Amino acid sequence: MIFHKSDYSSIAKERLKIMMESDTLEYSSKDIAQLKKEISALVSRYFDTPADLFEIRITLKQNQKRV
């Protein structure tokens, strides 16, 4: 999201929205960590790239929740 240069309250609000929504999601951080690990293993296998050269981010499409 793009904000006006000095609109710091919107930055806080967007960050809080994500934090507050992921609070109520029913998943364990252990499961998410495991999912990321498996995906990165898969990516390294196909692209022959070590895991520390890329990053996995998971976003739930329906409501743009980043987990």
Next chain:
Amino acid sequence: MGEIIVFTSGKGGVGKTTTIANIGAGLSQLDKKVVMLDTDMGLRNLDVVMGLEDRINYNLLDLLENRCRLNQALIKDKRFPNLFLIPASLKNVPLGQYERAFAILTEQLKSEFDYCLIDCPAGIDQGFHFATSVADRAIILITPHISAVKDASRVLHLLNGTKINKVELIINEYDEKLVRKKYMLSKNDIEELFDIPVLGTIPHDYKVIISQNKGIPVVTMHSKATRRFMYLSKQMITDCSCAEGAYAYDFS
């Protein structure tokens, strides 16, 4: 029948004790009979903020363990028409075992007072569950800091599952100037994030620290904060009979 209102926040240092002291004093000036309960066992402070620390003989733990009668533990603040305090104990004890006794005590207080204001300890441990277990209504104190807002959202989540049926927010350390510059989260931002009403805001006011140094509630002085606390006290009463729905937060 009175109302039991717990003041909670999750994060410490956002102004729970200051707010209770001043809203308690404010409500008593509006002809309500008020008792303030400090449940922050081991770290009691409400008595100090009120300047009543020299008048303590018995405390909440003595009451819960039947070592004294209610009248012996109630400290009357003589500067206000109908304001009483029950201080916390100096001893920090596990509170789980006292929940039943606490429920009985607060039922009794409800029949004798218009408002029973509970000062909840910071954090979301046993003390939090103890303090919130008996309340009908909760007021979550926050400051516009991202950490305080985050913690408050956890607290709101945890209140789901208690018998509390009404939750409102009060924003402390609110600075209109910074909000206009978009440096600080606004009342509307916060209302939108939580989807519960903001009862009011309290500005930063140096008179608060002066009043606490002297051991008197700031509502007895002339200041910005005094006007806000008196406004908030009135809001708490009028809000009570509100039936528009906009002010009632429904957990279902």
